[in-house]
Every structure is written in C-alpha cells, then in structure tokens.
Amino acid sequence: MTLLDIKNLSVDFPSRDKIFKAVSNASLTVQAGEIHGLVGESGAGKSTIGAAIMGLIERPGYISGGEITFKEELTSGLDADAMRELRGKKISMIFQDPLTSLNPLLTVGDQLIETIQTHLGFNKKQALARAHELLVRVGIHDADARLDQYPHQFSGGMRQRVVIALALCSEPDVIVADEPTTALDVAVQAQILELIRDLTIERQVGVILITHDMGVIADTTDRVTVMYMGEVVETGTTEEIMGRPQHEYTKSLISAVPRPQIKLRRFSQVSYGGRDTRFAIEELVRNWPQSNNDPNKPLLSVSNITKKFPLARSIIPSRSTWLTAVDDVSFDIMPGEVFGVVGESGSGKSTVARMISGLYQLNGGQVTFDGNIVSDPSDKEAQARFRREIQMIFQDPYSSLNPRMRVADIIAEPIRHHKTMSGSDVKYRVHELLEQVGLGAAVEKKYPHEFSGGQRQRISIARALATQPRFLICDEPTSALDVSIQAQILNILKDLQEHLGLTMLFISHDLPVVRQMCDRVAVMQKGKVLELQDTESLFANPKTNYTRELLDLMPHLKGLSEEGLEVL
Amino acid sequence: MVLLIVGFVAFSMFNFVGDPIDNLLGQERTLEDVERLRAQLGLDKPFFVQYWAFISNAMEGNFGMSYRQGRPVAEIIAERAPATLELALVSAVFALVLGVMLGIFTAIKRDGFIANFIMTTSLVGVSLPTFLIGILLIYIFSVELGWLPSFGRGEVVDIGFWSTGFLTSSGRLSLILPAITLGLFQMTLIMRLVRSEMLEVLRQDYIRFARARGLSEKSINFRHALKNTLVPVITVTGLQLGSIIAFAIITETVFQWPGVGLLFINAVQFVDIPVMAAYLMLISVMFVTINLLVDILYVAIDPRLRS
Known part of the structure; x- marks a missing residue:
C-alpha cells in the first residue's frame, strides 16, 4: 500500500535578491513495511523533503509547487492545526543528534507520557504502562528505573532508542528518520539500524531514511532515491541503484565510497558538476626540503605513555578517582609511513594524538622524535624544534579555524609563531600554499565562513603545511565531510605522503577509510592498544575478538558498482 | 568570608x-x-x-550606637528595614512577572507589531537613569494628574516590630510609583534576557522534535521552552534582585521613602560610621543569601547538576 506519495515537490527559500530552490520537482513514494533511502550530499535538499513532509519547513521557506499525499489525502497546504494533528499521530520524525533532540530538563518518562497523552487520550496510568512497554520494545530493559531518569543519564545509543520510542508513541504510519545514526559509533549504529528495520516490518510502517552514508543505504534500505542539488537524479530499488547506477552523478558518488574489501591506489573523484579542484603537488614538491630520514629508524616512537583525567578531585590523593584515558601505549612510526589508530569513541585515540602533539602532558612514558625525547616539558628548546616538525589536521573544519581571522593570517600563523621567515617571505609563502591546495591566492582576504567544508579542510591542510613539517597528525580529518569531498581530501593526503615523504598518524573510526589510507593500524579499546598489524593482515586475519567484531560491524557494501575504480 | x-x-x-x-x-x-x-x-x-x-x-547582632541619633544602630535599621523590603519586594515581583511575561510574548511573536513596539519602548527603560524616571513619574502622575502621592509611605500599620503599608489604601497607593521606578530597569533587562534566551531555546533540536511529535504550541512554549530558558535567566535575575535592594538608595531619595537607603544617605552626610557599616554589612548579607538561593534554584531546575 502506498502510504506517502510526493509528486513534483518544490521548496523555495526566498532571500533578499534571489530565490534559492532547495528542492525542485522531486517525486517519491513510500510503501508500508519498506525503508526508502534518501541519499545525497549536504545541500542536496534531502532534509528539506523530510521537513516538507512534516510541515516543518523553517521560515522563510515554503512549498512552491507539487503535492504530498498521505494515504490518499492531500497534506501539503493544510493549515497549522490540521498539520499538527497529522504530525506525531500519523507521521513521526527521528532526528540526527540524540544528544540535542531530548529536552534535558524533563525526565524521559515525562516526555513519553506527554506525547502518548497528546495523541492517544490515555489517562496517566495507561500512558505510563504504554511508555514502559515502548521502552522495552526499543531495547531498554530496566525501563522502570529508566523512566524516572533524565536524558543526560543515558548513553548516545540509549538516547536514540528513547527518541525512537518517542516517535512510536502515537503508532504512526510513516517515520521520517533524518540521519538517525550519523552521530553514533559503528557498533551502536548497527544496533539502531537493526531496530529500525525490525520495527518497519513488525508494524508495517513506511520509513524515509535520510542519510549521506552509502553504507547505511546499501545495508538497510529497500529502495533509494538519489538527490543532487535539489533534484532527484535517480530512483529505484537499492540493488539496482547500488549495483547498476545509470546516472553519471550516482556513478561518481558510488565510486568515491571507501571500500572495506579492496584497497585502491587512489579514490576516484566525483567529477559530476565540475567541482573537482586541482591540488598542485608537483609545485609543492619543488620547494620542499629534502628529508634526510634514516629509513630504518622510527621517526616517532611512543613508549608506555599514560594519561589520566581526574573524575573527582580530593585533597587526599588516594581518594581522588581517575579515568585512565590512555593506558601504557607504545608504538613506533617509521619515516614515510601512514600509521592508523582506530577505535570507538572513548577509546583514547584522540587523546594519544593530543599527547604526541604536546597538547596534553603525559602522566607517564615518553615520546621520541627523530631520536630526541620531546615529551619533557622542561626542555623548551627540544619542544619548540619538535613543534615545527609536526602539525595537526583536525576533524571539524568549522571549529578548527578561527572565524575572526582572515585566511592569510590563519595560514601564516604557524610560520610567524616559529619566526622562521621575514614578513614578505611569509606573504609569498601563503600565496604559494593557497595556490597549491587549489584555492588560489585571491582568497587570502576572505574569512572561513565564506568557504564550504571541503575548502576549509584545504585551508587546514595549507596551515599544516606552512612550516614544512615532517610529521602530520590527522584526527578524523574527513569524518565531517561528504563522501565526494572526503575522496578529494584523502587523495591530497595520499599525495603528501607519496611525494613529500610525509609521515602521518591517521586517527579514524571509519575502517574502510583506514584500509585505504594506512600502512599499519593499531586498534584501541578503553585506552589500551589491543593489536597492531599491517593493514592488509589486520583486515584479513584479525587477532582479537574485538577487532573481528569491529570488522563485522562495517557496512559491507555488497553489490556496489565497481565501475571506474583503480584497484591496487 | x-x-x-x-x-x-x-x-x-x-x-x-x-x-x-x-x-x-x-x-x-x-x-x-x-x-x-x-x-x-x-x-x-x-x-x-x-x-x-x-x-x-x-x-552578636550589636552594631554599636549611632553617633548622630545616640540610639543602637540595630534598632534604627530594624525600624527602617520594613519600608525598604516592602518596596523591594513589590518592585521585584513587578519586574519578574512582567519581565518574564513580556519576554515570552516578544519571543513567540517575534515579528509582530506589538512585540516590536514593546522592544522599542523597552530601550527607554534601559537607557533612562532611575532618578529621571522617578521625577518624570512624579510629574505625570502626581503633579499633572494628581492620582498618586509623590513622596513618603502614606499611612502605615504596625504589626509587632513590622510596620506595613500594604494594609492602608494610602500606603498601597504610595508604593506604586517608587516600585515602578525601582523595578523598571530590572523589568526591561529581564524581558530582553528572557526574549533572547527563549529565541535561542526555540531553535534547539528538542523543540523541533517536540513539534514533530505533534505536541501543542502551549506545551512547547511553556513546558519545554520556558524551563530551559530559566536556567541562565536565574543567574542574572538573582544578581539584579540584589541590586534592587542595594540601589533603592536613589529611588528612596527621589521619593523621600523612609527606608534604609535614605538612612544611609543621611549617615554619609554626618559621617555616622556605625550606621554605614551596618548598612553595608546588611546589603552584603542579602547578596550572599540571594546567591545561595540562586544556586539552590539551579539544582532544583537542572537535573544535570544533581549527580
């Protein structure tokens, strides 16, 4: 049965001088008991379709054309009260971030009971019983105690379960899930997706799953609609679209997805729409100082480092409680190597990066770079020398660039800090770097907010290269980016490693990406390194159960088209 | 400390x-x-x-003898305190109730004509100094219209050690102008604060999710949004209420209100050290108490602070 039918939907956002068409002429249908994936990169208009279905388009946006039919009744153009009647009752929504989608000041039970009472007209006792039932159904077992708790007492995955329970309160026919697992760990993501799958079949609801993640689409959905710049480019069963994409955009998008099974030499770029920008590696090579690394000695070695964070301080030292974020970790990184660290959130992988770069002081152990101990805070000279040699690229290109500084100043800052060049040389160097990362010297006067995520990450790379370091620490450098942009940035990093001989510490939770990027990988769990192997042998023969579990949880991307890939 | x-x-x-x-x-x-x-x-x-x-x-509660009046300071202050506390209480209630209500109103109807009008006029409240507002009010309501008394507390009734103006009509009328004068600035401040916090909260995901669940606007605005708005508002409001008592001095001078503020001004003129010292101590006790109450309220409202 067709639950939801969207025909030629257009959504416009008028601004002062022009109209931005967020969605134009989009059509799709959702059947009972099926998950319909809506995939596309940021700005493709997929969330706007979700909002349009809910009647929650933010002002000044409005539906400028087409219609939405729910169970053969027209819903677009209903007034606010009628729409509220529909919302929640017939159509529910699940949001991306379970951290922010629950009211922090009300107990979970209160929020559930309120929603149940609004829609089903139950009295308090019946509503409580129903709330309990729902929590149990979404996999929260000690529901009695949990009902009286506040959202902050739940973990991320548990919170998303609560959000799903809230969406189920009114027994809806259609659920719009907007990036429901993007903010979650791989293991939790798999559980939540399984829950959504089960509920879809059990309750015969129609689900629209909005995501940018091809892995989620391939493993979870029945049908897919691919969107690009507000338009539907292709729609069909998941098998068809993933295995035999017809449209050029779909093809290039699929080819940019990092594969878990095979290692590629380079990512193929998403060439559709001419968004590919050149990265001038040859020019960069010309001016780069020759490295005189001894290839047989580790460039960076970390021995027995430990970091503890205080949970509760007490005057009596023995009564303070500590969280050991990094526990006795050791590894060596050879020159020119890309060394991966993987693990779930809270495993201590980012802490390791910060300890190496000197952002955190060590509670034990030492870090050696090029034969010198660099983790001794009293040896200022060794630390200053070391800091010139290493640079970091952070995860979030939005918060890692100072929004009040111009691009030129952002890039020049590390050079000026280390006082290695005169003023005019700095200016020249900044221009050069901007040209090399493909942004062009003309952007130097702009501010970070004028750039897209991918361009910002290029600025971060230019900044990291400014002092001509020998070692780069990349902390989840692409996890905030779209898959096509991710392919570009990862290719740049591959170039840097290949042509400049840069050594890298690559931190990620994304195993397919790690497989493409790293020579050796350390798997971390609860602050300890569980195993350390060559990438290929790790993926082929994991030594520990934990690694095997992580590998099993990866999206399998079976039947994904392999057109246009450079397999190694 | x-x-x-x-x-x-x-x-x-x-x-x-x-x-x-x-x-x-x-x-x-x-x-x-x-x-x-x-x-x-x-x-x-x-x-x-x-x-x-x-x-x-x-x-031990002994603040010494007033140099000027030759009576124990504690006694003088106890005699004057009810006037100031009643004035502060009325203007605090005025500022809080009106401030919060108008703040919510202007946030929900943020582009409405009335909301814009309120926002514009509120600038007057923020920018005019207290004494000028007092004098203007006296001019309009006492001199020109003759509706309300221009100075003093009117008739008061003694209940034990407490003398109250609430029980007589002249006492109540006398309260109106000074209370408005004292509370106007705080009222506009609270209103603007509530408005901006509320607008911020209304943009949060949990409000969008509450909408998506089909909850009524009333519940979203007053149950979900208001409570979250209050957390930061309480801090500022707490400090502001403290300053209502502390800065009653100006209002009391303008309206010749027989409270501790006026007492303090007179004490300064005559270098009556014991009175000044006691007054300052009293004010700081109040600030400390209010801050304590604010912290307790915090914990009561925000469950995240309880663990």
Whole structure:
C-alpha cells in the first residue's frame, strides 16, 4: 500500500535578491513495511523533503509547487492545526543528534507520557504502562528505573532508542528518520539500524531514511532515491541503484565510497558538476626540503605513555578517582609511513594524538622524535624544534579555524609563531600554499565562513603545511565531510605522503577509510592498544575478538558498482 | 568570608570619609573634649583593633550606637528595614512577572507589531537613569494628574516590630510609583534576557522534535521552552534582585521613602560610621543569601547538576 506519495515537490527559500530552490520537482513514494533511502550530499535538499513532509519547513521557506499525499489525502497546504494533528499521530520524525533532540530538563518518562497523552487520550496510568512497554520494545530493559531518569543519564545509543520510542508513541504510519545514526559509533549504529528495520516490518510502517552514508543505504534500505542539488537524479530499488547506477552523478558518488574489501591506489573523484579542484603537488614538491630520514629508524616512537583525567578531585590523593584515558601505549612510526589508530569513541585515540602533539602532558612514558625525547616539558628548546616538525589536521573544519581571522593570517600563523621567515617571505609563502591546495591566492582576504567544508579542510591542510613539517597528525580529518569531498581530501593526503615523504598518524573510526589510507593500524579499546598489524593482515586475519567484531560491524557494501575504480 | 572582606573594605573606607568627632562636637569644643570622646568611642585604637571589635560585636547582632541619633544602630535599621523590603519586594515581583511575561510574548511573536513596539519602548527603560524616571513619574502622575502621592509611605500599620503599608489604601497607593521606578530597569533587562534566551531555546533540536511529535504550541512554549530558558535567566535575575535592594538608595531619595537607603544617605552626610557599616554589612548579607538561593534554584531546575 502506498502510504506517502510526493509528486513534483518544490521548496523555495526566498532571500533578499534571489530565490534559492532547495528542492525542485522531486517525486517519491513510500510503501508500508519498506525503508526508502534518501541519499545525497549536504545541500542536496534531502532534509528539506523530510521537513516538507512534516510541515516543518523553517521560515522563510515554503512549498512552491507539487503535492504530498498521505494515504490518499492531500497534506501539503493544510493549515497549522490540521498539520499538527497529522504530525506525531500519523507521521513521526527521528532526528540526527540524540544528544540535542531530548529536552534535558524533563525526565524521559515525562516526555513519553506527554506525547502518548497528546495523541492517544490515555489517562496517566495507561500512558505510563504504554511508555514502559515502548521502552522495552526499543531495547531498554530496566525501563522502570529508566523512566524516572533524565536524558543526560543515558548513553548516545540509549538516547536514540528513547527518541525512537518517542516517535512510536502515537503508532504512526510513516517515520521520517533524518540521519538517525550519523552521530553514533559503528557498533551502536548497527544496533539502531537493526531496530529500525525490525520495527518497519513488525508494524508495517513506511520509513524515509535520510542519510549521506552509502553504507547505511546499501545495508538497510529497500529502495533509494538519489538527490543532487535539489533534484532527484535517480530512483529505484537499492540493488539496482547500488549495483547498476545509470546516472553519471550516482556513478561518481558510488565510486568515491571507501571500500572495506579492496584497497585502491587512489579514490576516484566525483567529477559530476565540475567541482573537482586541482591540488598542485608537483609545485609543492619543488620547494620542499629534502628529508634526510634514516629509513630504518622510527621517526616517532611512543613508549608506555599514560594519561589520566581526574573524575573527582580530593585533597587526599588516594581518594581522588581517575579515568585512565590512555593506558601504557607504545608504538613506533617509521619515516614515510601512514600509521592508523582506530577505535570507538572513548577509546583514547584522540587523546594519544593530543599527547604526541604536546597538547596534553603525559602522566607517564615518553615520546621520541627523530631520536630526541620531546615529551619533557622542561626542555623548551627540544619542544619548540619538535613543534615545527609536526602539525595537526583536525576533524571539524568549522571549529578548527578561527572565524575572526582572515585566511592569510590563519595560514601564516604557524610560520610567524616559529619566526622562521621575514614578513614578505611569509606573504609569498601563503600565496604559494593557497595556490597549491587549489584555492588560489585571491582568497587570502576572505574569512572561513565564506568557504564550504571541503575548502576549509584545504585551508587546514595549507596551515599544516606552512612550516614544512615532517610529521602530520590527522584526527578524523574527513569524518565531517561528504563522501565526494572526503575522496578529494584523502587523495591530497595520499599525495603528501607519496611525494613529500610525509609521515602521518591517521586517527579514524571509519575502517574502510583506514584500509585505504594506512600502512599499519593499531586498534584501541578503553585506552589500551589491543593489536597492531599491517593493514592488509589486520583486515584479513584479525587477532582479537574485538577487532573481528569491529570488522563485522562495517557496512559491507555488497553489490556496489565497481565501475571506474583503480584497484591496487 | 565574603562578609569579612566587605566589612574590611567598608571599614578601611571610613578612614577617608572624615572625622566623626568634627560633627559630633560643636564649634566650641576643647582639645580635651575631643580626646575624651575619641577614647570613649574607641577611635584612638589601631585600625585592626577597631575592625575586630566591630566584627565580633556584629556577630552578636550589636552594631554599636549611632553617633548622630545616640540610639543602637540595630534598632534604627530594624525600624527602617520594613519600608525598604516592602518596596523591594513589590518592585521585584513587578519586574519578574512582567519581565518574564513580556519576554515570552516578544519571543513567540517575534515579528509582530506589538512585540516590536514593546522592544522599542523597552530601550527607554534601559537607557533612562532611575532618578529621571522617578521625577518624570512624579510629574505625570502626581503633579499633572494628581492620582498618586509623590513622596513618603502614606499611612502605615504596625504589626509587632513590622510596620506595613500594604494594609492602608494610602500606603498601597504610595508604593506604586517608587516600585515602578525601582523595578523598571530590572523589568526591561529581564524581558530582553528572557526574549533572547527563549529565541535561542526555540531553535534547539528538542523543540523541533517536540513539534514533530505533534505536541501543542502551549506545551512547547511553556513546558519545554520556558524551563530551559530559566536556567541562565536565574543567574542574572538573582544578581539584579540584589541590586534592587542595594540601589533603592536613589529611588528612596527621589521619593523621600523612609527606608534604609535614605538612612544611609543621611549617615554619609554626618559621617555616622556605625550606621554605614551596618548598612553595608546588611546589603552584603542579602547578596550572599540571594546567591545561595540562586544556586539552590539551579539544582532544583537542572537535573544535570544533581549527580
């Protein structure tokens, strides 16, 4: 049965001088008991379709054309009260971030009971019983105690379960899930997706799953609609679209997805729409100082480092409680190597990066770079020398660039800090770097907010290269980016490693990406390194159960088209 | 701790306001008289001894004798305090109730004509100094219209040690103008704060999710949004209520309100050190108490602070 039918939907956002068409002429249908994936990169208009279905388009946006039919009744153009009647009752929504989608000041039970009472007209006792039932159904077992708790007492995955329970309160026919697992760990993501799958079949609801993640689409959905710049480019069963994409955009998008099974030499770029920008590696090579690394000695070695964070301080030292974020970790990184660290959130992988770069002081152990101990805070000279040699690229290109500084100043800052060049040389160097990362010297006067995520990450790379370091620490450098942009940035990093001989510490939770990027990988769990192997042998023969579990949880991307890939 | 420091600062200041002896004794004084009085009042002792004597007496509720009136300071303050506290209470209620209500209103109807009008007029409240507002109100409502009294408390009724103006109609009428004068600034401040916080909260995901669940606007605005708005508002409001009592001085002067503020102004003129010291201590006790209440309220509202 067709639950939801969207025909030629257009959504416009008028601004002062022009109209931005967020969605134009989009059509799709959702059947009972099926998950319909809506995939596309940021700005493709997929969330706007979700909002349009809910009647929650933010002002000044409005539906400028087409219609939405729910169970053969027209819903677009209903007034606010009628729409509220529909919302929640017939159509529910699940949001991306379970951290922010629950009211922090009300107990979970209160929020559930309120929603149940609004829609089903139950009295308090019946509503409580129903709330309990729902929590149990979404996999929260000690529901009695949990009902009286506040959202902050739940973990991320548990919170998303609560959000799903809230969406189920009114027994809806259609659920719009907007990036429901993007903010979650791989293991939790798999559980939540399984829950959504089960509920879809059990309750015969129609689900629209909005995501940018091809892995989620391939493993979870029945049908897919691919969107690009507000338009539907292709729609069909998941098998068809993933295995035999017809449209050029779909093809290039699929080819940019990092594969878990095979290692590629380079990512193929998403060439559709001419968004590919050149990265001038040859020019960069010309001016780069020759490295005189001894290839047989580790460039960076970390021995027995430990970091503890205080949970509760007490005057009596023995009564303070500590969280050991990094526990006795050791590894060596050879020159020119890309060394991966993987693990779930809270495993201590980012802490390791910060300890190496000197952002955190060590509670034990030492870090050696090029034969010198660099983790001794009293040896200022060794630390200053070391800091010139290493640079970091952070995860979030939005918060890692100072929004009040111009691009030129952002890039020049590390050079000026280390006082290695005169003023005019700095200016020249900044221009050069901007040209090399493909942004062009003309952007130097702009501010970070004028750039897209991918361009910002290029600025971060230019900044990291400014002092001509020998070692780069990349902390989840692409996890905030779209898959096509991710392919570009990862290719740049591959170039840097290949042509400049840069050594890298690559931190990620994304195993397919790690497989493409790293020579050796350390798997971390609860602050300890569980195993350390060559990438290929790790993926082929994991030594520990934990690694095997992580590998099993990866999206399998079976039947994904392999057109246009450079397999190694 | 805070009280000790305030006491110390207040006390060290008194060395610079003038010599009380000059005021206490008339023109025809002898050097002997001066010395005798100085010894009697303990003013010949070193600073720290004086400070210590003051603190230890204050602990027992003994703030000494007023130089000017020759009566115990505690008694004078107890006599004047009801006037100030009643005024502060009324204007605090006025500021809070109206401020929060208007704040919510202007946030929900953020582009409406009335909301814009309120926002514009509220600028007046923020930018005009208190004494000017007081004088303007007196001019309009007392001089021109003759509706409300321009000074004093009107008739008061004594209930035990407390003298209240709430029970007589002239007492209630006299309260209106000073309460508005004192509360107007706080009211506009609270209103603007509530509005901006509320707008921020209404953009949050949990509000969008509440909408997506089909909850009523009433529940979203007043149950989900308001509570989240209050957390930051309480901090500022707490401090502001403290300053209502502290800055009642100006309003009391304008309206000749017989409260502790007016008492303090008079004490300054006559270098009545015990009165000034007691007043400052009293104000700091109030600030400390209000801050404590704010912290307790925080925990009551925000469950995240309870663990």
